Amino acid sequence: MPTPYHRVLLKLSGEVFGGGGIGVDPDVVAAKAREIADVVNAGVQVAIVVGGGNFFRGAELQQRGMDRDRADYMGMLGTVMNCLALQDFCEKEGVATRVQTAIAMGQVAEPYIPRKAERHLEKGRVVIFGAGSGMPYFSTDTVAAQRALEIGADALLMGKQGTDGVYDCDPQTHPEAKKFDELTYDEFLARDLKVADATAVAMARDNDLTMIFFNLEKRGNIAKVIAGEPIGTTVHR
Numbered sequence: 397m398p399t400p401y402h403r404v405l406l407k408l409s410g411e412v413f414g415g416g417g418i419g420v421d422p423d424v425v426a427a428k429a430r431e432i433a434d435v436v437n438a439g440v441q442v443a444i445v446v447g448g449g450n451f452f453r454g455a456e457l458q459q460r461g462m463d464r465d466r467a468d469y470m471g472m473l474g475t476v477m478n479c480l481a482l483q484d485f486c487e488k489e490g491v492a493t494r495v496q497t498a499i500a501m502g503q504v505a506e507p508y509i510p511r512k513a514e515r516h517l518e519k520g521r522v523v524i525f526g527a528g529s530g531m532p533y534f535s536t537d538t539v540a541a542q543r544a545l546e547i548g549a550d551a552l553l554m555g556k557q558g559t560d561g562v563y564d565c566d567p568q569t570h571p572e573a574k575k576f577d578e579l580t581y582d583e584f585l586a587r588d589l590k591v592a593d594a595t596a597v598a599m600a601r602d603n604d605l606t607m608i609f610f611n612l613e614k615r616g617n618i619a620k621v622i623a624g625e626p627i628g629t630t631v632h633r
């Protein structure tokens with residue numbers, strides 16, 4: 397498969413894993429694992445950050461009376477369940493994987509050790525990063541940008557639910573919304589667009605990391621975005 401990338405960081409929205417509901421839809425995760433196996437077998441190094449929106453979002457639990465810090469830890473633990481489901485289905489596809497978490501849980505995952513993650517990637521293993529940053533008040537989008545930078549990924553590929561890129565306003569509520577093929581980091585931030593966390597975009601801008609937003613729900617899109625097909629929105633300098 398011709399590709400402009402040697403190593404990518406794939407951010408997978410938790411919502412997609414839930415297939416629209418709470419918890420994990422094994423059929424959806426199996427389908428994503430098959431797509432990931434195809435690109436890994438084509439020689440691309442793939443690291444993944446999985447979200448947790450299909451389980452808990454700290455800010456939402458806070459609105460319903462929970463302490464934000466504890467709710468955020470619940471959110472982070474939710475991401476680990478997604479990691480284990482993805483690991484399982486990737487290994488059923490014959491792809492070696494390692495899960496590394498930012499919160500220590502030795503029975504189920506390695507701790508986050510960036511240099512070790514790079515070694516795994518060099519050996520063709522998929523590395524799945526879980527438990528976010530281990531810190532409340534962050535999002536998995538921001539973690540994805542940080543991990544992409546730390547492991548030297550060529551691009552940050554943001555797989556989203558419910559949108560095929562970045563729009564000037566919410567396409568769900570504004571049918572006239574216009575999709576961008578390309579956008580600068582500063583434009584993204586100035587428009588206060590909600591498709592990704594502003595902290596993630598600012599971190600990408602400050603370190604010149606290209607972000608590509610695409611629809612994760614559509615089968616085949618992981619291979620297309622890694623092949624460099626213009627299926628979403630590229631955010632760069």
Ligand code: UDP
Nearest residue numbers: 410447448449453454468471528529534536
């Ligand atoms: N979270 C956190 N710190 C992190 C990453 C995630 O506290 O470094 C919590 C936060 O409550 C967040 C939840 O985990 O709402 C799930 O992550 P996120 O909302 O980013 O998942 P996604 O929307 O990508 O599925």
